[in-house]
Structure formats: C-alpha cells, structure tokens
Amino acid sequence: MEITVNGQVRTVSHGSTVADLLAELGLAHKLVAVEVNEQLVPKAQHGERRLAPGDRLEIVTLVGGG
Amino acid sequence: MAVEPMIEDPLRIGSHTFSSRLIVGTGKYATYELMAQALELSGSECITVAVRRERLIDAEGKNLLDFLDTDRYTILPNTAGCYSADDAVRVARLGREILSQMGNPGANWVKLEVLGDRKTLLPDPIGTLEATRRLIDEGFQVLVYTTDDPVVAKRLKEAGATSVMPAGSPIGSGQGVLNPNNIRICLEYLKDGDPDYPVIVDAGVGTASDVTVAMELGVDGVLLNTGIAHAKDPLMMARAMRLAAESGRLAYRAGRIPKKLYATASSPVEGTIAPSRS
Numbered sequence: 001m002e003i004t005v006n007g008q009v010r011t012v013s014h015g016s017t018v019a020d021l022l023a024e025l026g027l028a029h030k031l032v033a034v035e036v037n038e039q040l041v042p043k044a045q046h047g048e049r050r051l052a053p054g055d056r057l058e059i060v061t062l063v064g065g066g
Numbered sequence: 067m068a069v070e071p072m073i074e075d076p077l078r079i080g081s082h083t084f085s086s087r088l089i090v091g092t093g094k095y096a097t098y099e100l101m102a103q104a105l106e107l108s109g110s111e112c113i114t115v116a117v118r119r120e121r122l123i124d125a126e127g128k129n130l131l132d133f134l135d136t137d138r139y140t141i142l143p144n145t146a147g148c149y150s151a152d153d154a155v156r157v158a159r160l161g162r163e164i165l166s167q168m169g170n171p172g173a174n175w176v177k178l179e180v181l182g183d184r185k186t187l188l189p190d191p192i193g194t195l196e197a198t199r200r201l202i203d204e205g206f207q208v209l210v211y212t213t214d215d216p217v218v219a220k221r222l223k224e225a226g227a228t229s230v231m232p233a234g235s236p237i238g239s240g241q242g243v244l245n246p247n248n249i250r251i252c253l254e255y256l257k258d259g260d261p262d263y264p265v266i267v268d269a270g271v272g273t274a275s276d277v278t279v280a281m282e283l284g285v286d287g288v289l290l291n292t293g294i295a296h297a298k299d300p301l302m303m304a305r306a307m308r309l310a311a312e313s314g315r316l317a318y319r320a321g322r323i324p325k326k327l328y329a330t331a332s333s334p335v336e337g338t339i340a341p342s343r344s
Contacts, residue, residue, distance in 0.1 A: 031164050
C-alpha cells in the first residue's frame with residue numbers, strides 16, 4: 001500500500017506499524033517524532049499504530065535554529 | 067568585593083532558572099563543532115532548536131544532537147517557519163515529543179513563532195495570539211516572539227504567555243533595538259504590578275552593543291543566533307555577547323545617571339589656583 005512520508009510516496013506492506021516503518025528507514029533508534037495525518041503519534045504508540053493506505057506521515061527531528 | 071552578578075541575579079522564566087541572561091540559537095553555523103564551541107563561550111545555558119523533517123537519506127548522518135551536551139543545556143524548541151496557528155501547534159507538539167524522549171527539561175515549553183510575512187519574517191499577531199491560547203491549554207509554557215507593539219505584548223501576556231519576547235528588529239537583520247521607546251513601553255506594561263515577569267528581546271541583535279542596549283533598557287534577557295553564527299569570528303563574538311549581557315544587566319541594576327545638555331565638572335570647582343595675571 002502507498003503512504004506519503006515527508007512528502008514522498010512510499011510503498012509499505014499491509015499491516016505495517018509506525019515502528020515497522022521507522023525500522024525500515026533505519027530510524028528506530030533515532031530521536032524523531034512522528035505525525036500521522038497531522039496528529040502526533042507518541043513513541044509509546046509506535047508499535048501499535050497501524051498505517052492505512054493514503055496516510056500522510058511527517059517524521060521530524062531537531063535541527064539548528066534560532 | 068567579588069562581583070558575581072549572574073549568580074546573584076538569575077534569569078527566571080516560568081519553571082526555568084538560568085545564571086546566564088543569553089539564550090542562543092543553534093542555526094547557521096558553518097559546522098556543528100564551531101556551534102558547540104560558540105555555545106560554550108557564550109555562557110548560555112539555554113539554546114533554541116528548530117523542528118524539521120528527518121532526512122530519510124543522509125550520507126553523513128550527522129545530527130545536531132550528537133554535538134550538544136544535552137545535560138548542560140535546557141533546549142527551547144521553536145516553531146520557526148510556521149505561518150499558521152495550526153502549523154505552530156503541530157510543530158510545538160512534535161518538539162515536545164522529542165524533548166520528552168530525551169528527558170530534557172525543555173519538554174515543557176516552546177518558543178512560539180507564527181509568521182505573517184516571508185520577506186520581513188514579522189509575526190502574524192492574530193495567529194500568534196490564537197496559538198498562544200491553544201498551546202497554554204495543552205500545558206505548554208509559551209515564550210512568544212512578537213513585534214515591539216506594546217498592545218499586542220499586553221494581549222499575549224493576558225492570554226497567559228510565560229514570557230513575551232519582542233523583536234528588537236527583524237530576525238537576522240542585525241539592526242539592533244530599532245525602537246527603544248517601544249521596548250520601554252512593553253516593559254512598563256508587562257511588568258506593571260509584576261516586576262519579575264520575564265521580557266526578552268528576541269531577534270535583530272547584530273553586535274555586542276545591541277545586547278547591552280537591550281539589557282540596559284531593563285529586559286530580562288536577550289535571544290540571538292545570527293549575530294554570533296555569522297560573525298567573522300563566531301567564537302570571539304560569543305564571548306563578546308556574554309560580556310555584553312553581563313555589562314548591560316549590571317548597568318541596568320546600577321542605575322545610570324540622567325542625561326543632561328550641559329557639562330558638570332568631575333573635579334572640585336573650589337580650591338582651584340588663582341588665575342594667571344599675564
């Protein structure tokens with residue numbers, strides 16, 4: 001199924017969770033925060049939150065800023 | 067007498083207390099290593115960061131957080147780049163999520179920016195007020211970037227902002243405090259009956275004297291980034307900014323003399339020798 005991650009379309013397997021996606025992207029142990037369809041998904045819920053076709057995700061981290 | 071002004075005179079913002087009155091940004095440095103050194107030399111204990119998309123493919127894999135001693139700094143996440151209250155609220159939540167994972171004390175606050183214009187980066191006062199209210203409802207301590215408009219400043223405080231942070235001049239412009247009278251009025255309004263309410267000049271600082279001018283007006287702290295990061299020698303400028311904040315604060319507390327049009331002699335006027343006859 002297709003989802004959008006940080007503006008890019010990606011294909012993930014059905015039943016994938018947020019945690020599965022982060023592992024696939026090599027971000028499992030990185031400090032990131034995840035939004036699905038503009039709603040924050042706290043880290044504690046990454047393992048149970050299943051993705052659906054068309055979901056729009058934002059995966060963010062901290063960068064230099066003022 | 068040893069002078070330890072910053073230890074006796076901490077900066078208090080909501081639940082946070084710092085011995086330095088500078089808040090410094092982490093953006094625009096040539097390298098992360100340079101940034102880390104500059105932060106240290108600035109003496110600041112509170113640093114701002116931005117929230118941005120994780121690069122999904124990154125050759126170097128360098129992350130800001132690898133270069134920060136996060137036990138040493140309280141991180142103040144910003145909502146820079148947001149042009150609506152909705153976006154700012156989302157970014158604030160995302161920042162809080164990351165800082166919570168880190169166990170950083172900065173997880174309970176945010177530097178709110180809701181911008182209204184890409185050329186000036188001036189804030190949208192209506193979106194800013196709306197986002198302030200919503201974030202306070204969600205338990206954030208909100209430090210809010212605004213213009214130096216005293217009425218807007220008052221409205222933001224009334225909405226519950228933990229600190230109001232008027233810009234000295236536009237972000238990154240290096241023009242210093244363009245309208246000290248407005249900052250004075252902001253201070254008068256915001257501190258009326260509440261002298262400890264923290265007011266911070268955020269943005270526009272170009273050099274050390276800009277920090278001193280702001281501090282001498284009686285603001286509680288100064289937030290800056292580009293003035294250090296883009297100086298020819300960021301490390302030397304970081305030291306200059308630290309000293310400027312201390313100087314300005316001391317001068318404010320010491321109480322300056324009034325300005326007068328004519329001279330007043332510093333040496334005694336009595337006891338001068340007789341004027342020469344020839």
